[in-house]
Amino acid sequence: MSEITVDPVTPATDAIFSCRNLAIEFGHGAHRRRILQDVNFDVHQGEFLALLGTSGVGKTTLLRILGGLLAPSEGTQIHFDGAPIDGPPRGVIMVFQDYASSLLTWRTVGRNVALGIENSLSKAEVAQRTREVLDMVGLGDRIDDYPAQLSGGMQQRLQLARALAMRPRVLLMDEPFGALDAMTKANLQDELLRIQRRTGTTVVFITHDIEEAVYVSSRVIVLSGSPGRILLERDVDLPSPRNQVTTKEHPEYLRLRHEIYDAVSDHVNS
Amino acid sequence: MTTQAQRARPLGPRLLAKINLPGVTFLIVLFAVWEAADRAGLIDLMFLPRPSEILSAGATLIAQNAFLPTVGHTVSVTLTGWAIASCSGLMIGFALGMSRRVWVYSMSTIELFRALPSVVLLPIAVLVFGFSVQMELVLVIVSAQWPVMVSAVDGVRLVPQGLRDTATTLRLGRLETARKIILPAALPKVLVGLRLSLALSLILTVAAEMPRRCSVTRRAWATRWSRPRKRCRPTRCSSTSSPSGCSACCSTPPSSSSPG
Numbered sequence: 001m002s003e004i005t006v007d008p009v010t011p012a013t014d015a016i017f018s019c020r021n022l023a024i025e026f027g028h029g030a031h032r033r034r035i036l037q038d039v040n041f042d043v044h045q046g047e048f049l050a051l052l053g054t055s056g057v058g059k060t061t062l063l064r065i066l067g068g069l070l071a072p073s074e075g076t077q078i079h080f081d082g083a084p085i086d087g088p089p090r091g092v093i094m095v096f097q098d099y100a101s102s103l104l105t106w107r108t109v110g111r112n113v114a115l116g117i118e119n120s121l122s123k124a125e126v127a128q129r130t131r132e133v134l135d136m137v138g139l140g141d142r143i144d145d146y147p148a149q150l151s152g153g154m155q156q157r158l159q160l161a162r163a164l165a166m167r168p169r170v171l172l173m174d175e176p177f178g179a180l181d182a183m184t185k186a187n188l189q190d191e192l193l194r195i196q197r198r199t200g201t202t203v204v205f206i207t208h209d210i211e212e213a214v215y216v217s218s219r220v221i222v223l224s225g226s227p228g229r230i231l232l233e234r235d236v237d238l239p240s241p242r243n244q245v246t247t248k249e250h251p252e253y254l255r256l257r258h259e260i261y262d263a264v265s266d267h268v269n270s
Numbered sequence: 271m272t273t274q275a276q277r278a279r280p281l282g283p284r285l286l287a288k289i290n291l292p293g294v295t296f297l298i299v300l301f302a303v304w305e306a307a308d309r310a311g312l313i314d315l316m317f318l319p320r321p322s323e324i325l326s327a328g329a330t331l332i333a334q335n336a337f338l339p340t341v342g343h344t345v346s347v348t349l350t351g352w353a354i355a356s357c358s359g360l361m362i363g364f365a366l367g368m369s370r371r372v373w374v375y376s377m378s379t380i381e382l383f384r385a386l387p388s389v390v391l392l393p394i395a396v397l398v399f400g401f402s403v404q405m406e407l408v409l410v411i412v413s414a415q416w417p418v419m420v421s422a423v424d425g426v427r428l429v430p431q432g433l434r435d436t437a438t439t440l441r442l443g444r445l446e447t448a449r450k451i452i453l454p455a456a457l458p459k460v461l462v463g464l465r466l467s468l469a470l471s472l473i474l475t476v477a478a479e480m481p482r483r484c485s486v487t488r489r490a491w492a493t494r495w496s497r498p499r500k501r502c503r504p505t506r507c508s509s510t511s512s513p514s515g516c517s518a519c520c521s522t523p524p525s526s527s528s529p530g
């Protein structure tokens with residue numbers, strides 16, 4: 001049941017990212033294992049793409065390839081803005097799954113946000129942009145605190161603010177809300193959607209939660225198998241702005257949730 | 271003068287607040303118990319003077335102006351050696367931690383020389399430099415740079431992957447990454463190394479000074495043994511089955527007045 005809707009050879013012209021024949025292996029000799037194979041997809045300007053898959057299928061690996069942190073195998077054609085990816089593409093920022101280890105514990109909240117911009121902007125601009133993005137994620141009053149003084153959800157919002165300060169074209173988010181409780185998670189989903197609408201940023205969002213994927217995204221790609229391939233790809237036509245109650249009662253939401261659930265469990269059982 | 275005093279005033283309470291009072295009290299009580307037990311005859315430490323005797327002997331040495339200059343020498347050699355060892359250790363350590371290739375080539379050499387006990391270098395250093403300040407410094411520097419170097423290598427190599435990825439995705443340059451991410455993240459480990467090597471510097475300075483400065487040691491012995499002591503009771507000697515240990519105590523040091 002493979003439904004690949006993109007042409008496997010030519011990159012789409014309007015795509016920010018274009019992946020063709022993406023494959024990657026880890027390990028050496030007898031331990032060499034193929035993690036991803038035949039992954040073909042595009043990321044379009046302004047969309048909110050959710051990458052869904054079970055633990056260990058290779059979601060983080062795929063995102064690290066997009067972010068230029070990991071080189072894929074020979075034969076992979078992966079382009080950003082029409083140019084092959086070689087190192088982190090300009091304007092693409094990752095938000096990591098493990099927020100605790102990606103914050104600088106010895107810098108205050110404000111100085112963490114400034115990390116990526118303090119070299120290229122003037123002091124006043126840095127201060128102004130820091131305040132702006134911290135307000136955006138609701139941490140405006142915590143600018144002088146240290147990351148250890150923040151809760152888990154706040155630390156993840158700080159990581160998001162640090163990424164936003166770079167004014168990214170694309171945000172690559174690796175299970176950003178995976179470690180948070182349901183209520184915090186729901187709040188942050190809405191906050192992220194609001195910020196995305198306001199800034200027009202393209203988002204690639206990893207999750208292993210089907211409901212989260214359908215709720216936040218405008219398109220869902222499901223990865224499955226070993227090596228991981230694209231199992232399913234669906235547009236999400238739900239009214240915007242989303243709402244934690246009404247959206248989740250919407251017939252289309254329920255239908256998509258059902259369809260993806262069936263596809264994943266069929267594939268796992270077969 | 272008054273302005274200085276005014277400026278110093280807020281510092282006083284702050285320093286006082288830092289003193290670990292229970293810990294200091296415990297130490298003083300420990301010495302008091304030792305003194306009292308010795309005076310009461312509950313314990314009999316043959317070769318060890320009482321705390322009060324140590325204090326008065328120390329006061330005599332200071333009065334004779336024999337103590338402070340040698341302490342000054344020891345402290346200055348320790349600190350100079352430590353500072354130089356820290357600088358070279360840090361630089362080599364960071365280079366080793368940041369470049370995988372440099373590390374692969376030099377690891378075996380480092381592990382080999384690091385395993386040598388520092389004190390065995392003493393005779394070699396004496397042969398090359400004689401009894402000189404250079405000898406003391408070289409010994410301190412060569413030995414005290416290992417903890418700093420190794421902790422710097424560890425600190426750099428154990429920087430969490432999340433921080434390295436952060437630097438990459440925020441497009442920090444190599445130098446910026448080193449300065450803003452790697453060095454601060456490695457700092458706690460480096461500080462442990464610096465502390466270890468300070469202690470080592472002191473030990474090695476004293477070891478290197480021993481042969482040259484033993485006149486001081488001899489004078490200290492003389493001060494301590496010049497007074498008649500109740501300690502060496504002949505009765506005790508005769509009662510023990512093997513009198514060798516006691517005879518050493520009773521005959522040699524107290525009877526010889528001043529060997530130095």
Ligand SMILES: Nc1ncnc2c1ncn2[C@@H]1O[C@H](COP(=O)(O)OP(=O)(O)OP(=O)(O)O)[C@@H](O)[C@H]1O
Nearest residue numbers: 026027035053054055056057058059060061062208
């Ligand atoms: N550096 C590596 N060396 C060897 N194997 C790796 C490495 N990184 C990932 N893998 C393997 O690749 C597979 C996919 O890992 P990945 O982290 O991409 O999974 P994931 O889909 O993000 O899972 P999760 O939802 O648990 O985060 C796993 O089997 C993992 O063991």
Ligand SMILES: [Mg+2]
Nearest residue numbers: 059060097174
């Ligand atoms: Mg992952």
